Amino acid sequence: MPLLSVRDLVVKFAMRDETVTALKSISFDVARGDRLGIVGESGAGKSVTGFALLNLISRPGFIDSGEILFDGMNMADMSDAELREVRGNKMAMIFQDPMVTLNPVLTIGQQMVETLQAHRKLSRKEAEQIAVLKLREVYIPAPEERLAQYPHELSGGMRQRIIIAIALLLDPQLIIADEPTTALDVTIQADIMELLLELCTTKKVSLILITHDLGVVSQMTENTLVMYAGRIIEAGRTREIINDPQHPYTQGLINALPQQTLPGERLKQIPGNMPSLSAAPKGCAFNARCEFAQDRCRMEVPNFEQIGPVKVACHEVRRLHHETHKQEDLA
Amino acid sequence: MFAYLMKRLFQAIAVMFAISLISFAIQDNLGDPLRELVGQSVSEEVRQELRDELGLNDSFFKQYTRFAGKVLQGDLGTSYFFKEPALDVILKKLPATLELVLGATIIIIGVSVPLGVYTAIKPNSLFSKIVMGISIIGISIPVFLTAILMIFIFSVELRWLPSFGRGDVVHVFGPWSTNFATVDGWLHILLPSVALASIMLPLFIRLIRAEMMETLQSEYVRFAWAKGIRPKRIWFVHALKNTLLPVITVGGVQIGTMVAYTILTETVFQWPGMGFMFLEAVNRVDTPLIVAYLIVVGFIFVVTNTIVDLIYGLVNPTVNLSRMDA
Amino acid sequence: MKDNASNPAILELENLSKSFDLDKGFLETIKFKKGRITREKRSVHAVNDISLTITKGEALCVVGESGCGKSTVARLVSGLLNPTKGAIHYDGHRIDTLKGNALLPYRKRMQMIFQNPYASLNPRMTIQQALEEPVRHHNPSFSRGQIKDKVTEVMQSVGVDPSWASRYPHEFSGGQRQRIAIARALTVDPEFVIADEPISALDVSIQAQVLNLMLEAKEDRGLTYLFITHDLSVVQHFGTRVAVLYLGSICELADTATLFANPKHPYTRALLSAVPQLSDDRPNHIRLKGEIPTPINLPKGCPFQSRCAYADARCGTEQPLAIEQSDGSVVACHAVEEGRID
């Protein structure tokens, strides 16, 4: 049984005049110890997915239907007390911007101790000892002194390490990291990613890494989901998806990277924009930007099905799959 | 921190200086001290002599320094009406006003924090909607009208509570006598305090609610939920602590401005405080008393504001520490 | 690249420095430390003694991490900030001392594109108004028709349908807004464009669109770019030359191909190794000690010393000079100079 199994998850946002669907029935599994990347552009629904897993969608959003089976229990219809039991304890989350994730008026120690005490019967002393241990694990220098410091006294990279330490406090089975390095510099980003990878492998913690950066996914994860306009459009082994993307969008995303073109040449761009959730077109959401789109793509939403080593939601992919292989043979 | 402290202190002194200038200008222009001293029957020559003697013909600067020197020694002149030092008159009235402000402050803090927090946490509940509805009506009723309304209901119609005066007060020390020692005193201070609180209370509820709702939207509160922290701790430790910082700055100043509203409540309830006295002094053109009131009230404002600023500097770790280690 | 006689210098930065005072006024400079009252004036040294020459037709990229002063460089060149020290020459004329109308002719030749397309267009102006305004301002003699024609022309050249001109910015997506912002800069027909992180607020697929558009404009209009970015893969693709900035100083300046093939400065090496690659080989990422120090009260000597694996006593006392290497790159590093690094 996988650690996490999401089935037909639908998340909606009740806006002032209409209800928009942010997640349009997504399903995926995360095995124990697996590292899964969720890739997509802003508005694709990847962050919403992350928060939905913790059942932490805030108003006006709500989980409309579907199951989030975590360790056999459905997060989608747990009571608040049961949810609290899971959050921070079995399933922890790392947020995007370390500058605003820690409470500015509480010390690092207070914020770590409260997390431990929320889930275990511990004295403050005992809790602080564990906190120091975890700070050491994330390579924070002089961890004992950090406990008395306030967040604003620390740099962004340091804060993100502390947030990772908080996520690790109760040895969770799953960590959801929502763009954990987007707000950080390149060199710091590399450090944090390395740390995260090291901790997940040594502690056998499952990781869901939400990011827009294909390079990060490529180096951090074993499996990948590509999301577009609230749907998963491609899923499979990360290597397969990076080396041989099937969905035209995934292909476009990878080909659009500057590394894929010679310096000074035109990049292979995807035309147009991702449709907003309230204005999604009929059929495949990508049809307006897809060079292979047929009438069928403008009429019906493609099924999400296994094609070769990956699962893809595209009407044309089977045909395209054959054609590209034929071309390769000819070449 | 040092610069912060010095700045506040410097500002307080500058404001007091401005107030003293204004007070002096008023004293200089309002009423004729000679008339109070000698009456109408004295000849112009004698008047001039007296003017010279009193230094009324000195340069503005000289007169002002004399005035300021006296003020610093606590000499604010003698009230024409009471024939007593103006400062003594005011100090006798001060406790009544301060107790009124204290009563109102207790009501405001005691009611606004729980209501503000509750309406922020449960914005869609019926109770919250009722509270918000009442609060906007509260903002729309001027304080004197609330006072009149309450007198009409509780004193005239129901005859439950007294409508004027302080009732039985107990002498504490110096000029201080208190309302809080007798039942009668409590009954007397109840209506005026509530009336005085009525103007600020809705503002405070709305302020706390708005700040709290903003804080509840923040990433760190979301992170606290993700850590599995109990709601009570999130609301009262994570959110409330951050909510109170801006509330202290706005709120502290508002409590100071309540002194102005005491003039209204004291007038309606005939409360023997400074505000009531001030209006009487204005009607009697009792210049020294007017000037003394100005200086004392200005001093109260400056002191509360400075204290509020300093408290904010101490409570807020970002202000305090970043300046400290800088 | 220095002997590029056919391409004359268009912009020269000469020992340019910019610092911002942190303690304003007398009172703030007084500190209470260890029981003693001291006076101390702190400033942020955003840009320190930078000299650069940009020749016509090139795309000079300035890379660095947050706080390295790269945006300050852009703002100094565009005249949004005044340098504390040093001079800026444009086409042989000193421009940093010019004010108001004297600067106007250079404003026309030199334009800027900003990072955030959601903030760089006035939300209360239609696209037509936003594009007409600079045309009219810089060409007072133009007739209504000429202005309209100009606007239509630039809109077409950036791929925005001229029939959308009456719409407001919020009706467009981020990518489209950035196109419009580019169009606005192009309305005055500049020859030199400063681009401050023009694509970092955009999604990957949109980044490619905007980058292509900028490349097109470069070819069609013969533009010269000063391109500020933190994204090295963009630099590799877009830049002809690269200046790597650290704590307000240039540590390495080289042709793009040279820099990527053979980075010399230890910081450049660490930076390049930190970029996540698509390939599956584990990154051989050079880990730097500590974090970027604040640019307040800079250390003596090399700004990079606190994080550098090669730092020695000399690095702690003496600021390295920019020295030209055999392959034409310019590196400011004692270790490179002494041959301590291969």
Place this chain on the structure above:
Amino acid sequence: MSMMADHQGNSLFARIMNSNMAYSFKRNPVAIVSMAIFLIITLAAVFAPLIAPTDPYDPSLYDILDSELPPAWTNQGDPKFLFGTDDQGRDLWSAILYGTRTSLIIGICAVFVQAFLGISIGLISGYVGGRIDNILMRFADIQLSFSTLMVAIIFLAVSQALFGSETFNKYALFMLVGVIGIAEWPQYARTVRATVLAEKKKEYVDSARVLGFSSIRIMVRHILPNSLSPIFVISTVQVANAIISEASLSFLGLGMPVSQPSLGSLISSGFDYIFSGSWWITTIPGVVLVVLVLVINLLGDWMRDVLNPKLYKG
């Protein structure tokens, strides 16, 4: 999120008027009712000379024998006097119509004074910055901390003592407009300054500077239009506050004289008779005042919700 982008509503004010604002107005019964009541009161005030049965400013028109008559619907009521009469036998209905007119004039004019002073100072302070900004804002802070009411009471009390009540009464209207206007400018100045500072940081202002536009053009053409939402929102609240301030001052006898009453002075004149059972002299103008202020506040709340400006603190 992309769906948010559609709701950001950052377009020309007229556009909001046409779409968002009008739309939400139509869907908000509280706003509709408030607006209707406000319009009725305003129209009644504007056309007071036409509606009022008598001229309350003319003492020859009322008779002391008619004094303290209760409203027409009560037992002792006289149908000639809809809301009864005051202590001098003046028709309360006419007095209220004229009083509302006075209150509204003072409220709105005072807000114009505030807005003019506050917006100019706020714009300069925010755009120029530096030492000028520092001094102006310190000044605003100090003035705010003393509260409008205190400043107004002291100013009016001293002028009353200085000029004597006859001269004072003659110019009371202008004095009230002036003092409420001047005492409250910091509210505008702070809001405008904070908005300007926030807008100034945005890149469209940098962009305008790089394009070589003049400071005045940038301030008026670019920054000011983007600072309008908070100005609209506080303007409603300020009108309500000014009306309350005026009423409070008149109640203390430092405002409009009883011979040319505002709502506040009417309430004040009735206060002495409330214990003798003549409740209507105070209560009816009181209700009118509260309803007027309440609908303005409700409209302000609605506007705040719709325009949703970031109202800056401190």
